[in-house]
Amino acid sequence: MFRFLGFPSSSSPTDLITSQLFDQKTFYEALLRDLHRCRNELIIESPFITTKRIYSLLPTFEKLRRRRIKILVNTRDPLEHEYSYRLQAEDAVARLQTLGVEVVYTGGHHRKLVVLDRSILWEGSLNILSQNDTSEIMRRIKSPVLAQQMIDFLKIEQYLVQ
Numbered sequence: 001m002f003r004f005l006g007f008p009s010s011s012s013p014t015d016l017i018t019s020q021l022f023d024q025k026t027f028y029e030a031l032l033r034d035l036h037r038c039r040n041e042l043i044i045e046s047p048f049i050t051t052k053r054i055y056s057l058l059p060t061f062e063k064l065r066r067r068r069i070k071i072l073v074n075t076r077d078p079l080e081h082e083y084s085y086r087l088q089a090e091d092a093v094a095r096l097q098t099l100g101v102e103v104v105y106t107g108g109h110h111r112k113l114v115v116l117d118r119s120i121l122w123e124g125s126l127n128i129l130s131q132n133d134t135s136e137i138m139r140r141i142k143s144p145v146l147a148q149q150m151i152d153f154l155k156i157e158q159y160l161v162q
Contacts, residue, residue: 048130
């Protein structure tokens with residue numbers, strides 16, 4: 001058996017990673033496919049939230065919540081943004097909370113990632129809840145080991161209990 005720092009001794013390299021790269025043109029279509037397959041839990045970390053992007057994702061989030069899927073969004077406090085952007089972030093957060101999405105704030109937050117059902121991890125440079133007109137990259141990693149490692153690293157388990 002292989003032993004990697006931070007990984008169970010029963011893990012082998014082939015158990016750890018299956019990954020694909022996406023850009024801003026291909027990311028959302030692939031993410032939506034993953035969201036439709038989501039069965040238990042969705043975690044999104046995105047420092048910025050805009051009404052345009054939230055409105056495009058709200059129908060999918062509504063379907064997930066109707067299926068009783070836990071959704072956690074970690075973002076910046078809207079008060080950290082300039083006024084016009086703050087209003088968008090406040091509106092978007094209110095809409096998410098109306099759906100029953102758990103929203104938490106992390107000061108100085110700049111991480112961009114998604115964890116689905118503790119088995120798929122998306123990470124990269126794309127602001128998931130606000131991306132509009134920038135060139136970005138996201139890596140989709142299919143690995144329960146790495147997804148759980150990220151959850152543990154972020155110390156967000158306390159917010160996932162419902």
